[in-house]
Amino acid sequence: MSIICFLTLGAGCSNNNELPEDPPRPTYHENISIGSGVPELMLAWQANKGYTVTIIGLEGKYVPADGAAICIEVFPVGVQSSKWYKTPYQEAEKQDGKLICKANVITDSGSEFKVTDTYIADNGKGILRLSRVVDVLKASGKDYAFNSYFIIQNETQQEISGYEYFIPSLIYKDESNLNESSIGADFTHDWILAREERMGLPLVMLRDKSTGESVALSDYNTNPVTFKEDFGVSHLVNANMHFGSLGFYLGKRYPALVYCFPGSEGEHTYADGGGSREKRWARRSHPVRNDVKHTYTLELQFKKEADFPKALEKHWKTTFDLYNPEVLEVDNEDVMKYSLEVLDHYWLKDNDAPGFPFSVHLPGGEVNEISYSMGFVGMQIPCAYYLYREGLETNNSVYADKGEQILNFWARNSSAHNGMPRIWWDISPWNFFRNYNDLRNMQGGLEAMILAWSHAERHCPGSKIDWLEFCQKSANWMLEQQHDDGSWDKAFDNAGVSVDSGKLLTSNLIRFLTYMYIATHDERYKKAAIKAGNFCYREIHEPYKYVGSVIDNPYVKDRESGQKIIEAFLCLYDLSGDKKWLEGAVQAAYYTVTYMYAWNIPVAAGNNLMPWDNRKTTVGITIISTGHSGADCGLSYNSFEYLRLYILTGDKYFLRIAQLLEKNTKQTMNYDGALGYAYRGLQTEALRLVTHWGDGVKLWLPWVTASALDPLFKIRDAYGDMDIERIASEPLSALKQKDAMYATYQGIKY
Structure with missing residues (x-):
């Protein structure tokens, strides 16, 4: 049996709470969940708003940042700064063990994005998989470029010092013993985002020191392609970039796991071949066009280990098994x-x-x-x-x-x-x-x-x-x-x-x-x-x-x-x-x-x-x-x-x-x-x-x-x-x- 809930919202820097005059089908105010252990994904309906999302881990509960499962950053034509559009899910359908969630985002300039997220829970492995598709339904001509984000954090807002951090080849436990221009060297930054090609595997982990629970976010990307001009710190906009970036958002002084697609990098970057102690970004975005392919698959992993080294080992092996790299024939x-x-x-x-x-x-x-x-x-x-x-x-x-x-x-x-x-x-x-x-x-x-x-x-x-x-x-x-x-x-x-x-x-x-x-x-x-x-x-x-x-x-x-x-x-x-x-x-x-x-x-x-x-x-x-x-x-x-x-x-x-x-x-x-x-x-x-x-x-x-x-x-x-x-x-x-x-x-x- 399928349960379908539907609500149409305009999404902006604040949510539009007005109901549509003629909803295309009845609204069922029912909560939905998948997963019967760890993790469990729960969607709770809020009238006139949409679905709140809660993911139950081993010790904690995890929620999207600002309560918005969908975050899209849009760069208007001729404007240096970007504008964020955030919204909860507007539709949800449970089907064959999957949870299919949807939302539409309409920008101030009239561009329209349709986001479809499909979740699958694997309680045996402690994994929640998300497959996301973003379709540009309408390009107004006034919006130049966009990125989509998945941002999740512990519902209990704990300080940065309460966690241990891991990004392969970049951050191990904390910011110590990194040179001052390194990605991850400065935890006073709002963002620590790194292109996933800098990592042995595209993986980022947080471990709660007090509970021992760790949560990791990995990207299952079998073709992270780009083009030869992808170099430097200028904002590049091109449909042929299919890599992401992973890291942390620390802007509110309690950490969130972040995935950004395509992979913008900051507030430290090596995109010009070097490093700098100064804050700077290398932004990478897709054009706001109807023919753009904007899709990715993420996995959330939940584990509980006695110490950081064991948590690193378990999350690395889980992601390694996901990619299952091939041994070549060499004499x-x-x-x-x-x-x-x-x-x-x-x-x-x-x-x-x-x-x-x-x-x-x-x-x-x-x-x-x-x-x-x-x-x-x-x-x-x-x-x-x-x-x-x-x-x-x-x-x-x-x-x-x-x-x-x-x-x-x-x-x-x-x-x-x-x-x-x-x-x-x-x-x-x-x-x-x-x-x-x-x-x-x-x-x-x-x-x-x-x-x-x-x-x-x-x-x-x-x-x-x-x-x-x-x-x-x-x-x-x-x-x-x-x-x-x-x-x-x-x-x-x-x-x-x-x-x-x-x-x-x-x-x-x-x-x-x-x-x-x-x-x-x-x-x-x-x-x-x-x-x-x-x-x-x-x-x-x-x-x-x-x-x-x-x-x-x-x-x-x-x-x-x-x-x-x-x-x-x-x-x-x-x-x-x-x-x-x-x-x-x-x-x-x-x-x-x-x-x-x-x-x-x-x-x-x-x-x-x-x-x-x-x-x-x-x-x-x-x-x-x-x-x-x-x-x-x-x-x-x-x-x-x-x-x-x-x-x-x-x-x-x-x-x-x-x-x-x-x-x-x-x-x-x-x-x-x-x-x-x-x-x-x-x-x-x-x-x-x-x-x-x-x-x-x-x-x-x-x-x-x-x-x-x-x-x-x-x-x-x-x-x-x-x-x-x-x-x-x-x-x-x-x-x-x-x-x-x-x-x-x-x-x-x-």
Whole structure:
């Protein structure tokens, strides 16, 4: 049986309360609801007004802002400011488990919009789905552009400080550790709205600290298209924009969840490629025309969790399952082959200093800059290790010799008089080490050096004792520099004097010290690693403060700080068996993966900034940090750790992430020839997947090849294969046995 209620209203800045003289059908003053648990959507009739909307959650009730289910912002011709039109539903019909609600909005200039909202409740998943269609029935010619909004808030008006906030890659818990021009950095703004293409998934969440209830709003958008001129902060009006924006309205000092379509962005924006601490908008609107397609589908999710990290995990997984991203077919043998060929090709020697160029132009492959950084983005030692190891294992003397020369250079030249590893060598005409040495660079280089030594021991015992001695000098220097609380300062000059006392890079040294303990059985290294881990647990894990490992964008929340905690805590779990380290790695893994695109952002129509076709997908590419929308393949490094988390926890979600990171991260590599780069193994260092789509540095740096090769070697070491799909076909019990063996030796072979 259908229940139909009807009322015609004019909608403006205030509602028109006059009844039509001749209603087209009788009015039934009956309330309507759908959902028999959580959520429940209730419509209550108010005579001469329309329907009020209440959504029952687990602890609270949620209502549209200002009582208006429909909000349309209209920009009149020749007028700089906009006018808002708000109205409740005027019609409601319950049909086949769905609730269909309608309203007409007539502007002051005579334009008419028809809004049709269809709701479906899924009590089993705690979800309410809304599908909205806005039809322009009449365009007066005096109205230029429009946006529609869905805005909902807790009926109990609680202050901003009473909530925790989440927007993937943008806001985690609160506005702390964001730079001042970041979206979300200023909660005194009325609006925090961000384009959804800046998010790993289009999702925004509020969690009530007092009740533990969280409510999230996600957009189910399978085609968020735009066009190449979509750039800058000018107000753009175009029917070919089909992306939204998500965020919060804080204007009345208690928060509301907001979706805006098309996706206007403010009061901070990166729409011109940068950021500004000043309030500013990048408005995007549809024209007021009869042929405009203005439709979208939203989901409201309701959950109750003991803490913010668990709420984030549950809402992310719910939205991830909604999008169900596809794992691509990529041949790992090709990836390894082409990546090693790139290293072989670009190996060079300048003034007797062997290495790889710091950067190479794309697409042509011409060398751009030559300088040698042992880790981070330069990754001289790791890339040399891959060549050396492959040479030993395949009897390729060219690879082995080239890798060995680079490793010898660092082992013989990097140590300062006090044993500190100096990280960056500038070749001719300078030929000196830069006077700045950070822990992130040390980590990348030293881990690879001890692994290279262990493989040399396996093939040529005793031949590379100087490599081990270099690592021991570095580790012993670290023991001397470690503070009583377990931390290290971030960076030192060449004399070993601290030049940055920030401590949040402490996580970066834990895996190296673990390797050193396994290689030497020196208990001091194990003790130092656990002491550092306890610092990270207190200062990073517990306050949810994954900050600082993107050293060229320091002291802000970033993806790589999560990556380093995963690596560090898994090593500590291997050392001690203490479950707190596994739990810490799991929390960091959920945080980190929210920077990953788990949905496809189509290339902007007419864009020629980067070759791309519909065979490729942005799924697996990850945003680097808060404060901007630059993205890269950097989470490729951790396909191994996510595979381990699957094996250690049995959670198949981690297996899926591992597969995506193993395969899909190669979409920015020329492995199939589609990108037209000079070599198949070349891969862009960073790009944007939002205005301008595909714009980026147009450079290869050694780290991108390291991110492809490193997990493949580790996966093969641990499980005897480097294809995760084949590995996952084995019984979990068998994989646990292999993993336990790996945990004992961590790839250190001698």
